[in-house]
Amino acid sequence: MSTDSDSDHPTIFDTTTCIRKGLCPVSSIRNKDDPLESHSLYFEQHGTGPEKIIFIMGLNSSSFAWEWQVEYFPQIADYSVLVFDNRGVGNSGAPRGPYTTSGMAEDAIALLNYVGWTEHRDLHVVGVSLGGMIAQELASRIPERIISLTLGVTTAGGWPWSNLPPWKGLSTLARLTFISDPEVKIPMILEMAFPVEWLDSKAEDDTQGRTNREIITVVYRRRIQLTRPQKFVGHVSQMVAGLTHYVSPDRLRQISKNIPKILILTGDDDHLVRPSGSVHLKEHMPEAEFVQWEKTGHAIHMQHVKRFNGLLERVFAEGKQHAPSSD
Template identity: 55%
Template sequence: MASESEPLLQRSPDMSQYPTMFDPQSLVRKGFCPVHAGAPPLETHSLYYEQHGTGEKHVLLINGLNTNSFGWDFQVKSLAPTYSMLVFDNRGCGYSGYPAGRYTTSGMAEDIIVLLDHIGWTSLRQIHVVGASLGGMIAQELALRISSRIASLTLCVTTPGGMPWQNFPPFKGIQFLTTLLLTKEPEQKVPTVLKMLYPFAWLEENAANDPQQRTNRQVQTESYLRRVLFSPKQRIIGHVSQLAAALTHYVSPDKLRRISEAIPKVVILCGDEDSLVDLRHSRDLKASMPEAEFIQWKHTGHGIHSQRPTEFRDLLVRIFHEADTTQIIDVMTQ
């Protein structure tokens, strides 16, 4: 088991085959965490992970559907100087393995617990968990299992789930996902990906603080194609299996209430122009999590942390601070 007292960079001889898109200067360690199952336990797959930064506060970022960890580029770059940032590829995507059998959000949450134990993040109220889309579903299951280890929980553009037919995205989202499944080349996927994640009007605007004065469409196209270069092509089985996990996800109102009561700070974040997750799902989360803070950003699509990266980062900093302040107050009043 790796621990934080071990050498800063954990590399097996073949790790050079797995280049990182993140800043190598902030890289603390990267590698593969073996995941076992059965009796006797046998390794079923492994999770690729990277830690950036050495801050006392620990942040876990959980990716969305069929998205590798490099989608958190801005958040890792901007937060690693202050926090310890942990990113990883979910099973069936990126550098991680493709285990046989059905994928579920509960099983993917169990993967994360193995990873956290592997790197030694086991203390009480140590981890700030951020999950987007499918990552938010996995984060709910994770919170059910290790709520005492979580300091804050941020659920972005996600859903508590229900029966599979209730979990289907709006019709436009179904069209987008089907098109992507049937499209082979990354360059051909770009127009569909952008329409799926971002509002049309925003894509046509000039990107903020871009020295080349490009549009958001141009910037996001370049960003997407750059991520593709740093990761193997996802197999169809991974695409379908992750989608199946999303469609079968369900955390009951009673369980959500328990999460809301147990974790010092919970935030539900959504946009008002989401093509993949209906806004009513975020409202359903809030209805079952009365202590949670509910935030809806205007003119914002499903790709919320990449459409509004600076606002997203600033929100996370506030959430982490308020969670830690709440814990201090709780200790003082005991």
């Protein structure tokens, strides 16, 4: 079933696994009288399995960044996948800002309710970067619906200045704000999101002998061609959401107690979110599993696709095992 025509919203994903796509009318569901909340969320649902996964993307990136996860999980009979564009990016609306991670989490809840994913202990949540911040807020609001929570390359936040990226990431983000030419933007994005050593290495399993940089450049070029240009208000407002994000140690401990399985995943060469943010999460989420990969940058789900997807499968299975049958 589709709520909007494919021609209105061209997709990067495999259309053969798509069972529903379109716009979720967040404003009508939540508060139609508030002009600040006048927006809809673009979403796609892939696969028909009983295991439900919602993927939440990070700063100024559309759901197309989950390409290799949407390619993988719906092919396994157990899984259904829900991806969406956060407010302010892609095919979703860009209401007046600034945005907050709590408001963006409320968007995700409206979408989950809209597609009928409302059952008890029926949901695997995966968020990276800003998406991991949104996932924390989501887990504070609907913990009883979540089986597993994966927090990738993210932070609990704090004072706005403590949420600033390292200098390389901050300076690159500032320059990208005013650059529209994809051929100028892509090299900057790559060196911000991936380790240079990895980019210049030969890609595994590539029959053409290309480097990772060559392959990822093609991926980003195609993604940009199919993604609606981001409005300035969306770009800045999402950045404000990241800078103002904060989940207290008490709230982190509560999330940790309430969700059967939590994974905290980070790299060691991240120019956008310091790995110390993940260490802080683990300090206040004692039940969570902490994993750090060496020579790994911010785009962890793209740099190590097979490893990332395999880790998620294990986390999903352990979440089911840990969830009390009478919970």
